[in-house]
Amino acid sequence: MERRCAAFGAVASYGRACYGRHMSTWISDATAPRSTWFLGGVRAAFSLPGLILISSFIGFAALAKGAGVTVVQAAFMTATVWALPSMVVLVGAIASGAALPAAMFAVTLSAIRLMPMVMALAPEMRAGKTRQGVLYLLAHFVAVTSWVLAMERLKRVPPHMRTTYYAGLGGTLVTTNVIVVTVVYAVADALPSAVSAALLMLTPMYFLTSLWGSARERAGHVATVLGLVLGPVFHIVLPQIDLLVAGLIGGTVAYGLHLRRRKVRVA
Amino acid sequence: MSYFSSGAWWWPYLFILVAGFAATDIWRFLGVYLGGKLSEDSDLLVLVRTMATALVAAVIGNLIVFPGGALAHTSFGLRIAAAALGFVAYLVSGKRMVVGIATAEFLLLAGLYLNF
Numbered sequence: 001m002e003r004r005c006a007a008f009g010a011v012a013s014y015g016r017a018c019y020g021r022h023m024s025t026w027i028s029d030a031t032a033p034r035s036t037w038f039l040g041g042v043r044a045a046f047s048l049p050g051l052i053l054i055s056s057f058i059g060f061a062a063l064a065k066g067a068g069v070t071v072v073q074a075a076f077m078t079a080t081v082w083a084l085p086s087m088v089v090l091v092g093a094i095a096s097g098a099a100l101p102a103a104m105f106a107v108t109l110s111a112i113r114l115m116p117m118v119m120a121l122a123p124e125m126r127a128g129k130t131r132q133g134v135l136y137l138l139a140h141f142v143a144v145t146s147w148v149l150a151m152e153r154l155k156r157v158p159p160h161m162r163t164t165y166y167a168g169l170g171g172t173l174v175t176t177n178v179i180v181v182t183v184v185y186a187v188a189d190a191l192p193s194a195v196s197a198a199l200l201m202l203t204p205m206y207f208l209t210s211l212w213g214s215a216r217e218r219a220g221h222v223a224t225v226l227g228l229v230l231g232p233v234f235h236i237v238l239p240q241i242d243l244l245v246a247g248l249i250g251g252t253v254a255y256g257l258h259l260r261r262r263k264v265r266v267a
Numbered sequence: 268m269s270y271f272s273s274g275a276w277w278w279p280y281l282f283i284l285v286a287g288f289a290a291t292d293i294w295r296f297l298g299v300y301l302g303g304k305l306s307e308d309s310d311l312l313v314l315v316r317t318m319a320t321a322l323v324a325a326v327i328g329n330l331i332v333f334p335g336g337a338l339a340h341t342s343f344g345l346r347i348a349a350a351a352l353g354f355v356a357y358l359v360s361g362k363r364m365v366v367g368i369a370t371a372e373f374l375l376l377a378g379l380y381l382n383f
Contacts, residue, residue, distance in 0.1 A: 251317040
């Protein structure tokens with residue numbers, strides 16, 4: 001995912017924004033009260049990535065309903081899990097009748113990606129007196145969309161206001177999508193089937209494009225392609241543990257190719 | 268013990284808390300704890316990332332090949348074509364998510380309209 005930085009005419013990836021321009025911006029705003037920064041975070045939630053996320057949660061509501069999850073359970077899942085890929089894995093495990101340990105294992109594996117994301121974000125938010133407890137609380141809001149937005153925009157927020165800004169951003173995204181899931185669940189049956197089909201197509205396309213865009217190294221792209229093929233293959237061969245097997249095999253093969261490429265380059 | 272195996276009202280919530288909340292937040296907490304301690308390009312993290320990526324990609328593959336609900340009534344060829352061309356549009360447009368998603372959705376709806 002690339003974005004043009006107007007001030008310098010350079011292309012900067014998300015997370016590596018244009019320091020010079022943003023530095024000068026936040027210094028001038030450093031006197032603004034805390035509420036201003038909280039509201040700034042709230043506003044950031046209604047950006048393009050935020051709207052795409054809402055459309056994906058519309059798809060999730062349809063998915064959860066199809067799997068037999070009730071509306072309250074779907075809303076509860078949205079607030080407590082708050083990572084769409086993991087929620088889709090969880091609903092998939094529920095639908096296939098997986099036992100609790102198998103479901104937990106699959107979700108755990110799907111959520112590993114959150115750790116490096118938090119590791120990259122936490123130092124950005126740590127400033128002087130920031131308490132560790134606040135970071136643990138805010139870490140719950142970390143998922144692809146809020147992470148992409150935060151890595152892009154936190155640079156423009158004064159360091160001691162960053163946790164406030166992220167609380168506004170993350171809190172708004174979670175609250176909005178809990179409402180979206182509840183409302184869409186209620187009206188899902190009234191929709192024409194073509195619209196329902198289109199809604200269900202939103203989630204895979206959002207995942208596919210965001211997964212491809214957020215890949216740090218080529219191995220990520222290899223792993224994506226392998227997973228796309230291995231998922232359906234193991235769904236037929238080993239339906240109860242298809243995701244786990246596809247993730248372990250696809251990930252290991254992609255990692256092996258990554259190591260070999262590096263060795264070839266060094267040699 | 269599957270999600271629907273118990274009649275107790277609290278069982279699905281416990282299931283979500285254990286298999287969903289705990290399974291995801293453990294990584295978020297570890298991320299805060301390890302933030303700055305472990306290098307982001309360490310080999311272990313690369314392996315962890317490729318496995319997680321392949322797993323989520325497997326979810327995507329299943330959602331397109333074996334969908335549920337109304338999407339299950341569409342033809343396999345139409346879904347694959349819409350998703351593949353949407354992805355090509357995403358790449359060609361310089362990785363614009365909106366272009367990729369909109370293209371796939373347009374093709375799917377057009378295909379349904381034309382009874383593919």
